[in-house]
Amino acid sequence: MISRIWHGYTTHENADTYERMLREEIFVGIKEKEINGFLEIQLNRRDLENEVEFITIMWFSTIEAVKEFAG
Numbered sequence: 001m002i003s004r005i006w007h008g009y010t011t012h013e014n015a016d017t018y019e020r021m022l023r024e025e026i027f028v029g030i031k032e033k034e035i036n037g038f039l040e041i042q043l044n045r046r047d048l049e050n051e052v053e054f055i056t057i058m059w060f061s062t063i064e065a066v067k068e069f070a071g
Contacts, residue, residue, distance in 0.1 A: 001039075002066055004058040015052035019045060022054065030058075030069070037065025 010018045027041055039059040046053045060066045 002060045002063060004060065004066060004069075006056045006058075008054045008056075009051045010054070012047070012052055015045070015047075018052070018054065019043070022056070033069075035060075035065055035068050037061040038069065 008018070008022075022043060027043075030038070030041060037060050039061055041059070042057045044055040044057070046055070058069070060069070
């Protein structure tokens, strides 16, 4: 199993919109690609003093699946 971790940051004011875009657009688009070996995607959100951090963790069964996703 292989995980791919990505970090993104935004302002506190934009955090809810950013999270909605990730869940409703980006994640849906990834799942619609039907990548063989893609298992799941998780979203974590952390409020920091001056910004909000988003961490996505994608799970793949093979390195070939990661390469197919990443291009």
